[in-house]
Amino acid sequence: MSSVQTNLSEIHARIESAATRCGRKASEIQLVAVSKTHPPELIREAFEAGQRAFGESRVQDALPKLDALPAGIEWHFIGHLQTNKIRKVAGRFALFHGVDNENLAVQINRIAGELGVTANVLLEVNVSGEESKFGFAPENLPAALENLAPLPFLRIQGLMTMAPYSDNPEEARPYFAKLRELRDRLATQTGLPLSDLSMGMSGDFEQGIAEGATIVRVGSAIFGSRG
Numbered sequence: 614m615s616s617v618q619t620n621l622s623e624i625h626a627r628i629e630s631a632a633t634r635c636g637r638k639a640s641e642i643q644l645v646a647v648s649k650t651h652p653p654e655l656i657r658e659a660f661e662a663g664q665r666a667f668g669e670s671r672v673q674d675a676l677p678k679l680d681a682l683p684a685g686i687e688w689h690f691i692g693h694l695q696t697n698k699i700r701k702v703a704g705r706f707a708l709f710h711g712v713d714n715e716n717l718a719v720q721i722n723r724i725a726g727e728l729g730v731t732a733n734v735l736l737e738v739n740v741s742g743e744e745s746k747f748g749f750a751p752e753n754l755p756a757a758l759e760n761l762a763p764l765p766f767l768r769i770q771g772l773m774t775m776a777p778y779s780d781n782p783e784e785a786r787p788y789f790a791k792l793r794e795l796r797d798r799l800a801t802q803t804g805l806p807l808s809d810l811s812m813g814m815s816g817d818f819e820q821g822i823a824e825g826a827t828i829v830r831v832g833s834a835i836f837g838s839r840g
């Protein structure tokens with residue numbers, strides 16, 4: 614087996630046991646293989662090993678890969694999207710994880726409408742409040758959702774966050790727990806299901822699963838380090 618194939622089976626086994634430990638089913642959790650910085654050949658290897666969802670974070674790096682690789686791939690945009698790039702990506706990604714401000718969401722809706730597509734999005738939340746992080750402040754979400762929920766070409770599927778960097782994955786858990794609590798509260802307030810929680814990366818996806826992640830974004834544990 615190639616190392617990508619071996620790594621993928623290990624990640625699946627770890628998702629399975631993390632799910633089992635907290636009484637969940639592994640089938641409730643989608644693995645997005647984060648392929649940013651990696652060449653199409655490596656993505657193809659993962660595809661041939663059965664992986665279907667891949668995550669990219671830069672428009673200019675992603676588009677040539679989308680063009681070169683099989684149409685059966687489900688692409689996720691996980692980065693910070695600039696408004697002047699929306700037109701290039703709308704309709705080409707199954708889900709936008711990093712919608713981090715209201716204006717971006719409004720512009721995505723407008724351009725999706727012009728192109729005749731619907732954009733599936735997750736609102737990125739800066740749960741930790743770190744200055745360096747993108748995302749909505751939790752206290753701004755209720756008003757943002759009220760404004761965004763009626764937009765016809767935007768489907769808000771849930772929330773996404775990144776825990777602060779730490780060597781100890783357990784330190785991520787309280788941030789993931791907060792995202793879930795926030796989602797539960799917002800879903801009750803707005804009546805939107807907000808069913809997806811995208812939280813957990815190579816270092817902390819098991820903690821994400823324990824706190825209710827429905828999507829984990831795993832890069833280096835599958836493809837190796839980005840150098």
Ligand SMILES: *Cc1c(COP(=O)(O)O)cnc(C)c1O
Pocket residue numbers: 647649670691692775814815816830831832833834
């Ligand atoms: C790069 C990246 C990941 C993957 O990180 P790894 O630690 O390599 O698993 C996940 N989510 C986002 C938003 C990223 O930018």
